[in-house]
Amino acid sequence: MTPQEHNKTLGICHLAYGGLHTLLTFAILLFFFFFFAAITQTAPRDGGPPPGLLLPIGAGFLLFIFLLTCLFTLPAFIAGYALLKHKPWARMASLIAAVFEAMNVPIGTAVCVYSFWFMLSDPGKQLYEQKNFGAENSG
Secondary structure, eight states: OOHHHHHHHHHHHHHHHHHHHHHHHHHHHHHHHHHHHHHHTSOOOTTOOOHHHHHHHHHHHHHHHHHHHHHHHHHHHHHHHHHHTTOTTHHHHHHHHHHHHTTSTTHHHHHHHHHHHHHTSHHHHHHHHSSSTTTTTOO
8 A cells, every 4th residue: 555545544544433432422321311311210219319410410420421532532533634634734643643542442442553553654754744745735
């Protein structure tokens, strides 16, 4: 494969990882939404919190998880966009996104290894050191 093909493949990998991670986040949030909704339907036992209090606590918990997940997924989308649009800062964005993706085994780890392998190799460095590589789409 040429460096340009690796660049395109890596951009697609970052976007696919971000999309899959977002989809799984929504599935987990939906599960917990129904979980907290079911808890509010039961009567408190043993002096537990009243059901009316559980829904706001659960909603706050879900919002926190959603924002945290967005924070960890956003670099993947930014890197994928930058790589596919040949932005001059795409190499650094890909390496930053790869660090965040490394925590999610196995797909995130695979994208991380591929990112580091290509971006730190000589063809990857030379691709982004070319004067005209990112110039046509840098605006």
